Amino acid sequence: QFDPHQLPDRSTMVHLFEWKWDDIALECENFLGPKGFAGIQVSPVNENVIAPKRPWWERYQPISFILTTRSGNEQQFANMVKRCNKVGVRTYVDVVFNHMAAKQGGQAVGTGGSRAYPENKDYPAVPFTNADFHPSCGIQDYNDAYQVRNCELVALRDLNQTIPHVQNKILEFLDRLVDLGVAGFRVDAAKHMWPNDLRVIYGSLKNLNTAHGFPPNSKPFIVQEVIDLGGEGIKRDEYVDLGAITEFKVSAAIGKAFRGGDDLKNLKNWGEQWGFLESSKALVFVDNHDNQRGHGAGGADILTYKQSKPYKMATAFNLGFPFGITRIMSSFSFDDTDQGPPKDSSGNIKSPVIQKDGSCDAGWVCEHRWRQIYNMVEFQNQVKGTEVGNWWDNGKNQIAFCRGNAGFIAFNLESFDLNQDIQTCLPAGTYCDVISGDKVGSNCSGKKVLVGNDGKARIIIGPNEDDGVLAIHKGKKL
Ligand code: ARE
Numbered sequence: 001q002f003d004p005h006q007l008p009d010r011s012t013m014v015h016l017f018e019w020k021w022d023d024i025a026l027e028c029e030n031f032l033g034p035k036g037f038a039g040i041q042v043s044p045v046n047e048n049v050i051a052p053k054r055p056w057w058e059r060y061q062p063i064s065f066i067l068t069t070r071s072g073n074e075q076q077f078a079n080m081v082k083r084c085n086k087v088g089v090r091t092y093v094d095v096v097f098n099h100m101a102a103k104q105g106g107q108a109v110g111t112g113g114s115r116a117y118p119e120n121k122d123y124p125a126v127p128f129t130n131a132d133f134h135p136s137c138g139i140q141d142y143n144d145a146y147q148v149r150n151c152e153l154v155a156l157r158d159l160n161q162t163i164p165h166v167q168n169k170i171l172e173f174l175d176r177l178v179d180l181g182v183a184g185f186r187v188d189a190a191k192h193m194w195p196n197d198l199r200v201i202y203g204s205l206k207n208l209n210t211a212h213g214f215p216p217n218s219k220p221f222i223v224q225e226v227i228d229l230g231g232e233g234i235k236r237d238e239y240v241d242l243g244a245i246t247e248f249k250v251s252a253a254i255g256k257a258f259r260g261g262d263d264l265k266n267l268k269n270w271g272e273q274w275g276f277l278e279s280s281k282a283l284v285f286v287d288n289h290d291n292q293r294g295h296g297a298g299g300a301d302i303l304t305y306k307q308s309k310p311y312k313m314a315t316a317f318n319l320g321f322p323f324g325i326t327r328i329m330s331s332f333s334f335d336d337t338d339q340g341p342p343k344d345s346s347g348n349i350k351s352p353v354i355q356k357d358g359s360c361d362a363g364w365v366c367e368h369r370w371r372q373i374y375n376m377v378e379f380q381n382q383v384k385g386t387e388v389g390n391w392w393d394n395g396k397n398q399i400a401f402c403r404g405n406a407g408f409i410a411f412n413l414e415s416f417d418l419n420q421d422i423q424t425c426l427p428a429g430t431y432c433d434v435i436s437g438d439k440v441g442s443n444c445s446g447k448k449v450l451v452g453n454d455g456k457a458r459i460i461i462g463p464n465e466d467d468g469v470l471a472i473h474k475g476k477k478l
């Protein structure tokens with residue numbers, strides 16, 4: 001359950017937050033596959049409550065395990081997974097089974113048309129009844145592990161995963177997704193469930209579907225949402241032998257560094273020495289759907305698309321430095337933190353509109369379609385398996401390093417020029433900087449970097465340029 005089952009020459013997944021299945025299928029074929037993305041994380045696939053004004057977070061309130069949401073129905077989901085697998089893009093589903101929907105103002109109606117009665121803990125479309133839940137109490141003290149796991153997270157009805165019927169219903173749901181060809185799961189609120197119950201559930205899962213290209217006996221990839229910034233009753237270590245973990249320490253530390261709260265030179269030993277989990281167990285990201293809007297963890301350190309220059313720099317570092325299983329966030333734009341995705345007057349989610357230059361419109365940000373980001377996805381694939389070499393820094397906020405003899409990257413967060421001869425470790429020649437531009441035919445629309453016979457090149461990044469990064473690799477030699 002630690003292997004994300006990505007193609008050997010691919011490395012990163014992208015969270016297409018609130019996208020519709022039909023749109024994702026097209027995105028896999030038209031963009032993600034060709035650009036070398038390894039996978040997608042999708043929003044919860046099972047029926048959720050319809051909440052007033054359709055906030056994004058209604059999808060974290062399950063009504064049943066019927067696969068119908070605003071993103072589409074089961075047949076559309078199945079079709080999407082198949083088409084994405086065909087172009088080498090794996091699907092990871094955000095699965096919510098710590099709880100069911102909270103009490104609503106009135107009757108709870110789901111996106112699949114099912115009714116539920118959360119005040120009585122009655123969800124007939126599963127079915128779950130009162131006996132399947134923990135007695136109601138609130139989580140007041142995150143130092144009390146019992147409370148965190150047996151009480152209600154923000155009033156959400158708390159399932160008791162020790163009960164065989166509950167385990168069986170969860171397993172039926174997860175196994176159905178495995179049958180449809182998914183590669184794994186993001187387990188929502190894992191820290192709110194007992195590790196031993198999760199062990200039973202994960203241990204009983206089906207192997208991945210070989211008809212979708214997975215080798216026989218492959219276990220679904222599991223990444224557990226365990227927020228542990230230190231100092232609470234529940235430790236990520238209790239979950240590490242069960243699957244990968246969302247490493248929120250990375251999100252907070254990378255945001256802080258690229259906001260100028262920490263010298264970039266300190267990133268030299270990025271990894272376990274920073275208190276992060278070991279690389280193969282850590283899911284790492286600059287922001288996620290919670291902390292980009294002040295939910296979850298990380299607070300004011302978190303960078304998002306709204307601070308585009310440092311955000312792109314942080315993303316380039318996250319993809320450029322060999323640490324963790326990487327994930328990119330792809331958002332819709334928002335002002336209000338409850339606001340859901342772009343919708344029409346009937347509440348249906350609107351499709352993103354792709355403009356001539358490849359960027360998105362109609363309320364979708366599509367960070368994954370920003371050149372500086374998707375070109376770093378290619379960089380990461382090109383340097384896969386290499387180590388960091390020839391670290392250089394100016395003693396503060398200018399840094400550069402090689403990735404084997406395959407790639408080189410430099411950052412400037414100072415208010416003055418970076419203008420230096422630096423060792424790039426690349427064979428002599430002219431390379432196209434994939435941040436300021438791209439290789440077009442045999443030319444480069446951005447900066448050209450001339451690497452000499454000694455492997456050195458003059459690297460220039462001004463403080464007022466659009467981007468504070470420069471990246472070259474063997475795949476974009478002129
Ligand atoms: C909404 C309303 C609530 C209302 C509730 C029920 O906002 O006011 O009471 O509905 O009617 C998301 C939203 C919630 C939303 C919920 C259900 O964020 O606002 O509630 O959906 O619709 C903790 C958990 C962690 C959780 C974060 C957000 O440990 O698991 O809080 N993250 C996941 C998802 C969320 C989702 C849920 C869980 C629920 O990613 O999107 O909630 O399914 C410290 C602790 C952390 C704690 C953090 C914030 O850092 O260490 O453990 O995270 O504080 O409290």
Ligand code: CA
Nearest residue numbers: 149150158192
């Ligand atoms: Ca619980």
